[in-house]
Amino acid sequence: MATSFDSFQKRRLRSSYASVVISIALVLFMIGILGLVLLKSTKVANHFKEEVVMSLFLKDDVTKEKTKGLRESLLKEEFTKKIYFISKEDAAKVYSKDLGEDFLQFLGDNPLKNGIDLYLKAEYVTPEKMDELKQRFNKNAFIDDVSYNKPLVEQLTKNIQRISFWLLVLSGFFSLVAIILINSSIRLSIYAKRFNIKTMQMVGATKSFIRRPFIWQSIKLGFIAAIIALIGLAFIVYYLDKYIPTLDLIKDYLSLGYVVGGVILISFLITWLSTFFATQRFLNLQTNDLYY
Template sequence: MANQRKSIRKKKLGNYPHAMVVFSITLALFVIGVFGLLLIHAHTLSENVKESIEMQVYLDRDLSEVQLARMQKSFAAKEYVAYKADTAQVRFVSKDEAAKLLLNETNEDFLTLLGENPLRDAYVLRIDADHAGTPELKSIKLDLQDTDGVYEVQYVESLIQSINSNLQKISIILLGFAAILVLVVIILINNTIKLALYSQRFLIRSMQLVGATSYFIQRPFLNRATWQGIVSGLIASALLFALMQYAYHEITELQLLRNDEQTYLLMGALVVIGCVIGFLSSYRSVRKYLRMSLDELY
């Protein structure tokens, strides 16, 4: 009696060993999730590097306090100025403060030698990451130079060009790897489900022979594959979250690159990817066996 029940369970439509399928899909989604985390942290690092770009705006001499305040307000209103905690990243550096900094760096008392302070008051502007490209920075420099009271605008152009060029190359390489990895994951999940459904090919044919419609045959397989994709996505997301928390605990510097919003979007994407690929792979495989002749099934 027990053997008979066991046999019936084995022959139940769509009832193939799902633990192996869930494990394989989870592993594939976890790998793509890890690479997705790498992309998120690389993007955040790129944004931080770009937002560290500063422009020194040197001012005319003998400007009044009112003129200085008006200029600071004008700079803060520029769309290309970075903001942090709703505060414009505009910093005033007086010529006396600049002289002290230079004296500490060089250990040479140039004030005594020259008899006066040749430096100028300046505003240091931190540029928003979206405007940190080489062409945009040149336009920003020209815009700042047209401001009344500005003597000269400087930034380390060669260094910034090198940074932008390297960041662009790294982004292209990472996106290329991401595209290849996604393709490999899709193929892996598709093949896993095809192998799982291979054992069901004769049952599918038997259901056809007794008059079952294609929809009736496909429905349990599609439901099972969809739930497998969802469960696999949730497990992969949980593993990814655990890995992320462990990495943040062990390497505290990674907290600076943390982006919870994009990370949660990535986890949601893993669930969607698992669900969609599972459904489509199962749909294609079942339709393939439905169209095969009996000789082709062997």
């Protein structure tokens, strides 16, 4: 009879552990997906920002040597992502192609100017910083005019700020849900052992001694759940990279490293804190209160 009861208790304990692992794994999987979305959204936003071009039109009397010196100085600037020199002849060919006819035949002379297309780093593509750069370039003796699509930059900045705000709200909400769900799962597993906790306390065991095995057990369950969540994320990353290769997920080792490290760290912190406070609660209860 005792053997049958012990077997039943072991099955019940394994079932409890399995439910805790599955609950934590699902929550960590959700957090991992959200982390990927946040990291890739930043990269996508930066990609679009760095495609905005600022055109610097040079004065007609600027020589090749001066142009070369200007290009070299621009490449040394911290705001420069890349630059392209476009001669007036190349610009005329592009315009003629867009118009569908050679406009130089009517004008006789090329009114266009040599120019430099300047692509900025993402953090400098804001209305304020681009306006500052425009004012700075307008004071340059070699530059005749500066042009960029200001409405596009303003709209791009506004949309990115709006999306970033809602992503942060969403991540905050999911983080709160994750903490509540993991905490509830661990509290339920410890609730089943509340009498064992009180018995150990009554025979003289210290609170830290009682807590220690529960904390280590929860951390191990959390680590197993993190491994399961990461395996699920690996499948998601593989299929996304297969069907949407432009995201370049598999080769983005930095983002993947952040996600893996974040999932493991979160599993450790939440399981440790939840177990600590759950055991502390039962340690502070009176024996009669354990039945409620």
